[in-house]
Amino acid sequence: MKSIRIVTDSTADIPLSVRQELNIEMVPLKIHFGSDDYLDAVTLQSEQFYDKLKTSSHFPKTSQPSPAEFLDVYQKLLEEPDTEVISIHLSAALSGTYQSALLASTMLEESVGSVHVVDSRSASYGIGALVVAAAKAAKAGQSAEQILQLIQTMRANFYIYFLVDTLEFLHKGGRIGKASALFGSLLNIKPILSLDNAGEVTAIEKVRGHKKAIARILELLGVEVAGRSIQTLHIAHANNLEGAEQLREVIMQNFTVEHVDYITLGPVIGAHAGPGTIAAFVSTV
Structure with a gap:
């Protein structure tokens, strides 16, 4: 039976403790205040962000991870034997993050098909709920096909x-x-x-x-x-x-x-x- 690893991005807003408990990999988006750049939920946490929003003269801008950043994560996970990856991301209608992840999945050469990239068609805990459910299902030994079906069912409800x-x-x-x-x-x-x-x-x-x-x-x-x-x-x-x-x-x-x-x-x-x-x-x- 293959091991299933779950990947998401920082816009899922899943607390660090939950990610650690369920072995969820997270790829951060970026926040820019003028010339100051931060990694979402890594070098800039929520409390710091809202404080900075009050004091900064710059309107915050955001940017998606590059395909190379996703590729690094996928390659690391696929070094584990008999592993598949399900990668669940911010709505493609809101960000290019999903496209970056999808492009990375096609750059895996021998491992093409081992990464399933999912457009959550959602944001924040609309993604997070899917990711957490998928990670719990993976921990319980469900297959990639079962987990992908679970995601579809959850999205519909x-x-x-x-x-x-x-x-x-x-x-x-x-x-x-x-x-x-x-x-x-x-x-x-x-x-x-x-x-x-x-x-x-x-x-x-x-x-x-x-x-x-x-x-x-x-x-x-x-x-x-x-x-x-x-x-x-x-x-x-x-x-x-x-x-x-x-x-x-x-x-x-x-x-x-x-x-x-x-x-x-x-x-x-x-x-x-x-x-x-x-x-x-x-x-x-």
């Missing part, structure tokens, strides 16, 4: 809603996608955003006020979940723990939730979503 304080960060970072029509909306309008089936940012609707926006998320979740239990709920935030706690509380009051956890949006995702963002990542399988 996964729901994401997020609220941003401002669309400025998505707009400046070029990731605003189908929510572009809302840019410059009236004061206190809170767009409820999600990721569509192609992994692009899309606006579900716009609501006036934070409380009404959260109430509407509950209504939308009620339709999606339709009486099923929520197996995992990850509440993510960009330096907004209070808002995250409010969102968790109202979801827990209205749904049966088997497992709940908090996630801090890392520097790259935070650079595009902006401080104050809160998000719910919901899986029913």
Whole structure:
């Protein structure tokens, strides 16, 4: 039986302790503040990033890993006998990271076919949940085919809603996608955003006020979940723990939730979503 190793990138926002426990390899994206360059979740952690965001005169920019960086990781893992790699990454609609990983997988010569590159069509813990489930399945001895099927099943039963304080960060970072029509909306309008089936940012609707926006998320979740239990709920935030706690509380009051956890949006995702963002990542399988 082949050993399956799981690779992801830093935008999955998986805590280091979880990556270490499940033997997950992570390839970092890069953050740039003017001439200062950092590796996401390696040389710049979330708390440092949000502090720097307040004090820096530069708007943060991000860049993807090169194919060579992925190739180094793949070659290292494939030196282990009877090993296959499943590499799960940030939505191709949001970044070239997936394409870098895919190109690296074709440069393996004798090992071509040993690396399966997956477009999560998601971001942050929309990726992270898939990666963690895949790593647990690999640890349990499941085959690459079984794990890839698990990822497909999870993607079909996964729901994401997020609220941003401002669309400025998505707009400046070029990731605003189908929510572009809302840019410059009236004061206190809170767009409820999600990721569509192609992994692009899309606006579900716009609501006036934070409380009404959260109430509407509950209504939308009620339709999606339709009486099923929520197996995992990850509440993510960009330096907004209070808002995250409010969102968790109202979801827990209205749904049966088997497992709940908090996630801090890392520097790259935070650079595009902006401080104050809160998000719910919901899986029913």
